[in-house]
Amino acid sequence: MANSKNYDLNCLTISELQVLAAERMDKQTRDYYNEGADSGSTLAENISAYQKYRIRPRVLRDVSAIDTSVTVFGHKTSIPLGIASTAMQGLAHPDGEIATARAAKKLDVVMGLSSFSTTSLEDVKGALGDCPGAFQLYLFEERAKSQKLIQRAKKAGYKAVLLTVDTPVLGRRNLEIRNQFKLPKHLKVANFVSDAKEEEGEDKGAEAIDESKDTKEDNVDATGSEGSGKRAPPSGPITFHTHAANPTLNWEHDIAWLREQCHPEMEVWVKGVATGEDAILACHHGVDGIIVSNHGGRQLNGAMATLDALPEVVEAVRSQPRPIPVHVDGGVRHGTDVFKALALGADFVWVGRPILWGLAYKGQEGVELCLKLLGDEIKLCMGLAGATSVKDINKEYLVKFDRSGFVSRL
Numbered sequence: 001m002a003n004s005k006n007y008d009l010n011c012l013t014i015s016e017l018q019v020l021a022a023e024r025m026d027k028q029t030r031d032y033y034n035e036g037a038d039s040g041s042t043l044a045e046n047i048s049a050y051q052k053y054r055i056r057p058r059v060l061r062d063v064s065a066i067d068t069s070v071t072v073f074g075h076k077t078s079i080p081l082g083i084a085s086t087a088m089q090g091l092a093h094p095d096g097e098i099a100t101a102r103a104a105k106k107l108d109v110v111m112g113l114s115s116f117s118t119t120s121l122e123d124v125k126g127a128l129g130d131c132p133g134a135f136q137l138y139l140f141e142e143r144a145k146s147q148k149l150i151q152r153a154k155k156a157g158y159k160a161v162l163l164t165v166d167t168p169v170l171g172r173r174n175l176e177i178r179n180q181f182k183l184p185k186h187l188k189v190a191n192f193v194s195d196a197k198e199e200e201g202e203d204k205g206a207e208a209i210d211e212s213k214d215t216k217e218d219n220v221d222a223t224g225s226e227g228s229g230k231r232a233p234p235s236g237p238i239t240f241h242t243h244a245a246n247p248t249l250n251w252e253h254d255i256a257w258l259r260e261q262c263h264p265e266m267e268v269w270v271k272g273v274a275t276g277e278d279a280i281l282a283c284h285h286g287v288d289g290i291i292v293s294n295h296g297g298r299q300l301n302g303a304m305a306t307l308d309a310l311p312e313v314v315e316a317v318r319s320q321p322r323p324i325p326v327h328v329d330g331g332v333r334h335g336t337d338v339f340k341a342l343a344l345g346a347d348f349v350w351v352g353r354p355i356l357w358g359l360a361y362k363g364q365e366g367v368e369l370c371l372k373l374l375g376d377e378i379k380l381c382m383g384l385a386g387a388t389s390v391k392d393i394n395k396e397y398l399v400k401f402d403r404s405g406f407v408s409r410l
């Protein structure tokens with residue numbers, strides 16, 4: 001019998017964690033965390049895409065020692081899975097990103113931190129200690145603000161900047177609109193407090209970043225467009241509805257600038273690539289790595305599932321003279337999903353919502369539980385499939401089913 005004393009018997013799977021978390025979140029938070037854009041079909045397909053593949057287990061391979069470690073951002077980490085950057089974790093639990101960082105440190109897992117965190121990037125890095133952190137960047141049209149943030153991330157010791165590239169405009173999230181999403185007054189978008197203070201004067205700082213003043217219209221249209229095609233760059237206090245999206249982002253103008261700001265201390269990654277063409281451009285523009293992502297199905301609904309986009313990105317990158325690492329996120333809910341993504345060529349996998357569910361369930365302990373469940377599942381899957389190290393996992397371990405149920409080798 002499995003050693004049950006190490007487990008939370010109320011929560012043995014990520015699906016159970018999702019249910020337990022849902023009971024603990026208020027409606028606005030639950031809807032904001034869980035929804036996808038529009039009908040949510042890309043969110044659903046991110047998850048179901050994993051069911052198109054089955055594992056071909058190999059036997060008699062001596063799996064008495066299994067090594068799940070991999071090197072990411074120059075650091076050897078315990079599992080081939082990291083914590084994806086998700087905004088405003090203070091909504092899930094009072095300890096917010098600090099609880100997540102402590103869990104990451106304890107289990108030696110890489111953490112991505114959102115620009116729009118409710119704890120400052122310095123405090124989060126403090127909690128992470130030597131554990132590697134990657135800072136997710138929304139590059140604002142007003143570059144000076146982003147430049148400051150990049151310098152702060154560098155000084156704090158983040159290993160990489162993950163530039164989010166799938167948000168030229170914000171996707172349409174209907175529950176967020178219907179709920180008239182507002183950051184509760186006790187929370188703040190912590191990385192921009194000092195900007196607000198400088199602009200508005202010390203006493204007005206907190207007020208200047210108060211998302212609770214968002215209007216319904218802000219939620220509907222984050223581009224500032226008035227329907228004429230003309231738009232003004234966002235101004236005033238930095239809130240996610242006004243500043244996260246940047247329709248001017250482009251390869252020529254922004255990537256070289258970002259590399260100059262970050263190198264050599266921090267790597268520059270692009271998060272949100274979903275095609276072979278863009279993967280090749282990423283290589284040409286000298287980025288250090290790619291995260292295949294569709295923002296957890298929160299941006300372009302109707303986009304391919306990330307697992308379906310992964311093979312063309314991997315193939316494109318491998319065709320280049322200087323291949324760069326390829327990571328993937330979206331829909332990962334079990335260790336076997338991680339195994340399948342690795343088998344399709346990903347070097348590493350990130351997980352978003354399940355971490356938020358862990359946080360909502362029990363703060364740091366809940367995030368640890370989430371990571372432990374996934375980590376144990378990865379190790380178990382490797383053992384049962386006959387793979388003793390992550391580098392050995394390749395497409396020979398998979399078959400794919402098509403719609404008619406036909407099974408093919410890859």
Ligand SMILES: Cc1cc2nc3c(=O)[nH]c(=O)nc-3n(C[C@H](O)[C@H](O)[C@H](O)COP(=O)(O)O)c2cc1C
Binds near residue numbers: 034086271
């Ligand atoms: C509530 C929520 C907030 C998010 N915030 C950000 C963010 O601030 N920056 C970003 O690049 N991605 C953000 N993401 C996307 C995640 O980084 C990641 O791509 C996605 O969650 C992966 O899908 P999964 O949730 O199915 O694992 C967010 C996702 C969720 C669910």
Ligand SMILES: CC(C)CC(=O)C(=O)O
Binds near residue numbers: 087
């Ligand atoms: C736009 C954000 C600041 C948060 C985000 O990326 C998300 O809600 O998906």
